[in-house]
Amino acid sequence: MSMATSITANLALFLLCINLINIMSSALPPDFSILGYSDEDLTSPDKLIHLFELWMSKHSKSYSSLEEKLMRLELFEDNLKHIDETNRKQRSYWLGLNAFADMSQDEFKAKYLGLNQIGVPRSRGSSSVFRYENAGDLPKSVDWRKKGAVTRVKDQGQCGSCWAFSTVAAVEGINQIVTGNLTSLSEQELIDCSSENNGCNGGLMDYAFSYIASTKGLHAEEDYPYLMEEGTCEQKKADLEVVTISGYEDVPENSEESLMKALAHQPVSVAIEASGRDFQFYSGGVYDGHCGSELDHGVAAVGYGSSKGQDYIVVKNSWGSRWGEKGYIRMKRNTGRIEGLCGINKMASYPTKDQ
Structure with missing residues (x-):
């Protein structure tokens, strides 16, 4: 193996280790999928809309009008931000996008x-x-x-x-x-x-x-x-x-x-x-x-x-x-x-x- 190849391999290994350390130190639980979202879903409106559509399909959600869908999307985004912020506090529990993610707290309490x-x-x-x-x-x-x-x-x-x-x-x-x-x-x-x-x-x-x-x-x-x-x-x-x-x-x-x-x-x-x-x-x-x-x-x-x-x-x-x-x-x-x-x-x- 040449010296250049060895350096490249070691660098790749070092970057991989750093990435693993970052993952292990995250506040989120090991099985990230149970939360229903990933970091990328918080980075752009397009990704958020895509996540919302996937969530709707998973929980068999449908809305009577475009206006209602947009209102539910806003609630979904607000709830997602709260879920993610809470998870990053490294508590003894974690939150996830469940079937209540398009509801306000007052609406949830009433129903x-x-x-x-x-x-x-x-x-x-x-x-x-x-x-x-x-x-x-x-x-x-x-x-x-x-x-x-x-x-x-x-x-x-x-x-x-x-x-x-x-x-x-x-x-x-x-x-x-x-x-x-x-x-x-x-x-x-x-x-x-x-x-x-x-x-x-x-x-x-x-x-x-x-x-x-x-x-x-x-x-x-x-x-x-x-x-x-x-x-x-x-x-x-x-x-x-x-x-x-x-x-x-x-x-x-x-x-x-x-x-x-x-x-x-x-x-x-x-x-x-x-x-x-x-x-x-x-x-x-x-x-x-x-x-x-x-x-x-x-x-x-x-x-x-x-x-x-x-x-x-x-x-x-x-x-x-x-x-x-x-x-x-x-x-x-x-x-x-x-x-x-x-x-x-x-x-x-x-x-x-x-x-």
């Missing part, structure tokens, strides 16, 4: 949240006793998905029915734990029949638990499928098989220790504030982004653990499997806040099932 506490004081559970109060020697980690007590991630769509999905996830969990059978249950029945709640306009998990306990039970999803809108309560399904619960209990308010005790024994319905912009575009990692404790969304805690020194709670959402970590979010715990991150310790409850 996809649905915990309704206005004028609805929270009642205590069917028993004032917290059965897990004296639980000790909790495992370091729990994942009810691996234990077969969690069904697939579902999608509430543009209906404020998160409270029903949170309730159902917890009931599916305790039913599997007690009976050994994992049955996907009907959120639609709760929307149609739980009269203390407000269907697609919001509700509370405790009221939904009360409905299930006071009736003959909840039907399977396949027998009473989800419509993404309010329907009429179908009494004719009374002869079909149902899943029952004995009652429900509330986890002591603002006690992370109590939440962990309950979660070590079964999936738990929890309420959080999910209206933050980072939460809207969460794509992965242990979330510790900005959020308050004005509860506006019902979800289900299905496990807990730790990763790289970060303790977290595994939360099952109802925005489909393309949001977050295949429909889940790991929310930081041990934050030092009595109410927990996004208020997760404030209003937790779970169903009980004696047999």
